[in-house]
Amino acid sequence: MWAITKASIRAMFRSPSAVVFSLAFPLVFILVFGFIGGRSGTVRVGIDAQSDTASIIYRQLASTPKLQLVTNETQAEMEDDLRKGRLTAIVRIQGKDLPQNPPLRYKIFVKSSTATNPDEKATLLGILKTGINAADDVAYPRPSVAEVKEETVPGREYRPIDFILPGQLGFSLLSAAVFGTAFLFFSLRQTLVLKRFFATPIHRMYIILGEALSRLLFQSFGSIVIIGLGYFAFGFTLVNGFVTFLEMLILCLFGLIVFMGFGFVVSGIAKTESTIPPMANIVTLPQFLLAGTFFSVDVFPAWLQPICKIMPLTYLNDALRKIAFEGLHLWNLGPQLLVLTIWGVVVYAVAVKVFRWE
CATH class of the missing domain: 1.10.357 (Tetracycline Repressor; domain 2)
Structure with a gap:
């Protein structure tokens, strides 16, 4: 044997x-x-050259690990990537040229295509809304009907x-x-x-x-x-x-x-x-x-x-x-x-x- x-x-x-x-x-x-x-699932987003990159909205996007901001391509290259599904969307943040009409300070234009992954687009829109809410809290402090108390318990990283x-x-x-x-x-x-x-x-x-x-x-x-x-x-x-x-x-x-x-x-x-x-x-x-x-x-x-x-x-x-x-x-x-x-x-x-x- x-x-x-x-x-x-x-x-x-x-x-x-x-x-x-x-x-x-x-x-x-x-x-x-x-x-x-843990780097999977990154959403690639093109930033229009005319965007206000000094705005708080842009800083919120740039600080989000889930997003990969593309700023080194021409407008034509980003449009081509968008049509081929390589970009989730092209974002333009208009702020400097807006008429003085408080409280609106920025307009955000999101251009996507039929080649865009719907889940990635939903992720981008969710991040934008979260960033706008955070900016609202800074610019216009207001009372709230509820308060969230967070508690983090120790656990293993999966x-x-x-x-x-x-x-x-x-x-x-x-x-x-x-x-x-x-x-x-x-x-x-x-x-x-x-x-x-x-x-x-x-x-x-x-x-x-x-x-x-x-x-x-x-x-x-x-x-x-x-x-x-x-x-x-x-x-x-x-x-x-x-x-x-x-x-x-x-x-x-x-x-x-x-x-x-x-x-x-x-x-x-x-x-x-x-x-x-x-x-x-x-x-x-x-x-x-x-x-x-x-x-x-x-x-x-x-x-x-x-x-x-x-x-x-x-x-x-x-x-x-x-x-x-x-x-x-x-x-x-x-x-x-x-x-x-x-x-x-x-x-x-x-x-x-x-x-x-x-």
């Missing part, structure tokens, strides 16, 4: 597809979202990497387990290696365990690399430090064991090697898209959410996030572990029925 394990580990490290699906693919997404950080990394970690486990196991056992069966193994005195269970152990060790290495990069490079939250890391690793191995069952099923029912990718994609692709890998399942329509919530990857991703960010322990994850266990029992029952040695 140990000899099979060592040989399989060497084969995986020499396999480009195994390295890509287990390490390179999730690392690319982690790097992208890690570098994006970064994009805290959501993305567990999702990518879960998907790397799913894809490596399904594709790796399916291709491996189909190849071993097709080349009659499994038949020769079966003819030796070694118990058939040790053959399966040897291949499974090699996958567990290989994916443990990949999980350590992914979590370590997220923690040291992008500040991924590990609430309880090394204890959280160990619990995530244990949960990853449990999830991998469950997902390997899908690989055994695919390898057992595949008739040719060319049928493995589409069959494996039927298992992995819906979970990649719907199981909370990039965004919460709550953003999907109500009719689609029940489908999302029966997928095993949904519960693995949720459990990883609760351990890493919320500080829960494995014994606090009863519902998630129960669903994963049920999936494991069902899928291995099917795998036993369809598994073939030759």
Whole structure:
């Protein structure tokens, strides 16, 4: 069994597809979202050259992190960007040439186009209204019918990497387990290696365990690399430090064991090697898209959410996030572990029925 394990580990490290699906693919997404950080969602706004840049309105806009003010383009260039959707709007603040008619001091002209993102336009208008209200409070102090009392409680900063990394970690486990196991056992069966193994005195269970152990060790290495990069490079939250890391690793191995069952099923029912990718994609692709890998399942329509919530990857991703960010322990994850266990029992029952040695 140990000899099979060592040989399989060497084969995986020499396999480009195994390295890509287990390490390179999730690392690319982690790097992208890690570098994006909290800077996503900036609204680009062009400032007309005739605008009163000394006005309090302009200063309010310039001090808003959500806005990126474009002042280094000509009017023609901004008009072209506006038509192509590169700018949300062009703003002109007229103040100096207004007739003396208090209390109106400024007129603000907002020019947008049909290519403008409606959400970005709403964000800009909301920021403008907030800035005008703040300016009104300075210029015309007045009584109010209500007073807002703010209270800020200490909490953890939730970064994009805290959501993305567990999702990518879960998907790397799913894809490596399904594709790796399916291709491996189909190849071993097709080349009659499994038949020769079966003819030796070694118990058939040790053959399966040897291949499974090699996958567990290989994916443990990949999980350590992914979590370590997220923690040291992008500040991924590990609430309880090394204890959280160990619990995530244990949960990853449990999830991998469950997902390997899908690989055994695919390898057992595949008739040719060319049928493995589409069959494996039927298992992995819906979970990649719907199981909370990039965004919460709550953003999907109500009719689609029940489908999302029966997928095993949904519960693995949720459990990883609760351990890493919320500080829960494995014994606090009863519902998630129960669903994963049920999936494991069902899928291995099917795998036993369809598994073939030759």
